[in-house]
Structure formats: structure tokens, C-alpha cells
């Protein structure tokens with residue numbers, strides 16, 4: 001078992017200077033019983049090394065972007081080359097065209113794209129564009145889907161199946177929250193009800209087509225088709241937040257995932273992207289139908305800009321990452337590793353009489369401590385967080401790095417090996433036994 005005195009010391013120091021000691025609340029250990037998060041100093045492939053020289057097998061993948069493993073040589077080389085040529089121009093470059101073209105080829109609903117710096121910005125702007133295009137204000141979203149930290153999408157459901165939102169954060173005016181309606185995921189009836197009541201004022205329905213934020217959750221058969229149909233009947237736009245799902249399951253996005261019978265029937269009007277498309281550097285992008293995207297400045301009246309947007313380092317890393325992902329068989333390999341790991345986790349849970357629900361989608365899965373399916377946020381909330389906290393700490397102490405949240409997925413990368421999976425299952429066997 002590991003000791004982490006340097007992480008403890010750095011955390012105390014960080015608390016003096018950085019709010020909460022972390023630059024994103026998801027990095028704090030608040031949800032798993034508190035204490036110092038691990039301060040890493042180096043990462044390569046599937047591994048992290050912390051400041052105390054402990055090694056970890058990483059399943060966080062920086063919340064998704066690191067699908068090729070840390071410091072992939074092809075991506076590193078692209079970043080170094082870009083840095084040597086200047087990190088920021090404030091002018092267009094050919095690189096941006098290359099990445100835009102790659103995105104369009106993989107996701108045909110993107111007639112035009114625009115690069116920004118984060119998923120938050122991408123989502124925030126799709127809402128502005130949808131409002132500009134429809135000249136309506138309200139947004140319908142789904143409980144438990146996370147769309148970044150802009151005002152409109154940081155709003156939760158009130159009580160009842162179909163309600164106006166209440167702010168999820170201090171500093172968001174109630175008047176803004178009242179522009180947002182939150183309904184349960186996988187519940188077409190609730191969406192229909194919301195559209196009956198507010199459809200004429202609704203600019204867009206926003207959804208993670210495959211959910212990554214309260215576990216990995218597939219839409220029920222027909223859910224996305226119904227969502228698109230009902231939304232369009234109401235004269236509103238469909239926005240997919242594919243910040244996590246794009247290039248996660250295959251070379252494409254959820255809207256082109258082979259499991260869905262009819263891709264055309266589930267095509268959105270606008271899509272928000274981020275994470276993997278930047279190869280580990282800051283990025284976001286949004287895009288969609290030509291006439292909608294032409295609302296954006298300098299062509300149209302919807303304003304959006306960015307000093308750092310389309311910077312050559314992020315764009316180069318993104319191109320390099322997508323090049324790696326085009327290698328044949330790469331997604332099947334991640335799928336096989338995830339299947340093996342998921343089966344091992346289930347077995348160790350069963351051995352110890354611990355209820356566990358695993359939702360696996362290709363190379364990622366969520367593992368919820370509960371004895372019921374997880375297909376919506378309510379079910380994900382109704383899982384054992386305390387048990388997860390104990391499991392998380394036992395895994396960490398054995399050198400397995402997971403996200404410190406019971407909702408977060410495990411992400412396989414192209415760098416993980418069979419041996420890593422076996423090591424992880426052995427660690428899980430110890431952790432599960434400790435939960436008995």
C-alpha cells in the first residue's frame with residue numbers, strides 16, 4: 001500500500017493559494033470522504049507517477065480526452081512541432097481546415113464548424129445560435145446530463161417529472177433558470193409533456209445522445225428518434241452534446257454509432273464537441289447545419305469569438321490524435337480490454353456478495369454499486385456512494401487511479417495492456433473483499 005506524504009504537503013500548500021486546492025471541483029476528494037488528492041508529476045501511456053514516486057494505472061484519462069494514453073509520441077511530436085512554429089497567431093491557419101475536414105468526414109451532420117477552447121464554450125454557443133435561429137428562449141435538457149458550467153445548463157430539475165429549472169449553483173439568477181426545463185433521460189413521455197407546455201417558446205432540446213455524466217448510459221431504443229421527431233414538430237432544434245461521446249466508441253460520434261439503426265433519423269441540428277478532438281490540449285468545437293451555423297458572426301447576428309480559438313497547438317494535437325484513432329482495430333482492442341475488465345469486476349463483486357451494475361459501451365463503462373439497472377439519473381443517484389468511496393480508496397492505495405466520483409466512467413485507452421487489466425482485477429478483488 002502506498003504512502004503519499006508529498007501529496008499531503010502539496011495539498012496543504014495548494015489550499016493556501018488555489019481555491020479548494022484544485023482547479024476543477026471534480027478533482028477534489030470531497031465526494032469520496034475528503035483528504036488530499038494525489039499530485040501527479042508525470043504520465044506516460046496508461047500510467048501516472050505521483051510526487052511520492054507511486055505508480056498508478058490510469059482509468060480517468062483526464063475525464064475522457066486521453067484516449068491514446070498519456071504522452072503518445074505521435075501527438076507529442078505534433079505539439080512540439082506546433083510550439084516551435086509559434087503557439088498562437090490570431091490569424092487563420094491551414095491546420096484548422098484540416099481538423100474541420102476530419103470532423104466533417106466523421107460526423108456528416110456538420111456542414112460547418114467553429115473551434116473554441118472548451119466543451120463549456122461549445123455548448124454555451126450552440127444555445128446562443130439555436131436561440132438566434134429560432135428566435136425563442138427556452139431550453140429543454142435532461143436530468144444528470146452535464147453540459148459545462150455556463151448559466152443555462154447548470155440548472156437542475158425542480159420536483160415533478162417536467163418542471164422549470166432551479167439553479168444548481170449560486171450566482172445563477174432564477175430568471176435564467178426559468179428558461180430551462182429539465183426532464184428525465186430516456187423518458188419520451190416527459191419530453192412530450194414539456195414540449196406540449198413550453199414547445200412554442202423552446203429554442204432547443206439539448207442531450208448527451210450517449211450519456212457519460214451519470215455513468216455510461218445508452219438511450220433506449222427509439223428514444224433519440226422520438227426526441228428528434230417531437231423536437232422538430234415543436235419547431236425547436238436538436239442539440240447533441242458529444243463532448244464526451246465523439247470518437248469515444250468508434251471513429252465518429254454517437255450520432256453515427258453503428259448500433260443505432262437509422263443514423264439519419266437521429267441526426268441533430270447542432271453538435272458540441274471537445275475533449276478527444278484536442279488530443280489532450282484545450283479545445284471545443286461546435287457545428288451543424290449550414291443555414292443555422294450561418295447565424296454566427298461574421299456571417300450572422302450571433303456573436304462568438306476567441307483569442308485562443310483554433311490555436312495551432314490544440315489543433316495539431318487534435319489532428320494527430322484522430323490520425324492515431326484511424327488505425328484499424330484500435331476501438332475493438334479497447335472494447336476487448338474493457339469487456340475483460342468489466343467481467344473481472346463483476347466476478348470479484350459476486351465473490352464478495354456486493355451488488356454491482358456495469359454499463360459498458362465499447363472501451364468505457366460505469367460501475368455503480370447497486371442492484372438495479374442505471375438508465376437515468378434518479379437510478380444513478382440511488383447507488384451506494386459511501387461504498388464507492390471505500391472502493392475508490394482501496395484501489396488508489398493499490399495503484400489504480402479512478403475518478404473520485406461514483407458517477408464517473410472508467411476509460412480504457414489504446415495504451416492499456418492485458419497485464420494492466422489483470423493487475424486491476426486483482427486490486428479489485430482486495431477492494432471488494434474490504435467492502436464485505
Ligand code: PMP
Pocket residue numbers: 063117118119120121123146147148149208212213241242243244274275284
Ligand atoms: N459536455 C459534456 C458532455 C461534458 O462531459 C463536459 C465535461 N465533462 C462538458 C460539456 C464541459 O467541457 P469542458 O470541461 O471542456 O468545459
